[in-house]
Amino acid sequence: MMDNTEIEHEFPRSIGKPAQRALLAAGYQQLQELTSATEQELLNLHGFGPKALGILRETLAEQGMRFKS
Structure with missing residues (x-):
């Protein structure tokens, strides 16, 4: 069973735990x-x-995506 800190996501681990938590808390x-x-x-x-x-900018670009302008 996963607790709140183990939510599955697609973000690169290299962005760091605080950034991962910030994104998850914001609903991403x-x-x-x-x-x-x-x-x-x-x-x-x-x-x-x-x-x-x-x-994340590089990761998105590798997949043909980008942040909203």
């Missing part, structure tokens, strides 16, 4: 869902910073 669980968010919206999340943003 899949990379595709991030295309509805702007970079600034994500940076406003507590625990989410520029390093995580850069990693």
Whole structure:
């Protein structure tokens, strides 16, 4: 049985636990869902910073996606 800290998600582990928790708390669980968010919206999340943003930007680009403009 999973507790709240073990919710399945698609985010790269390299973004770090605080960033993962911030995304999950904001309701994001899949990379595709991030295309509805702007970079600034994500940076406003507590625990989410520029390093995580850069990693996710690259990950999205590799799959032909990007953040909302």
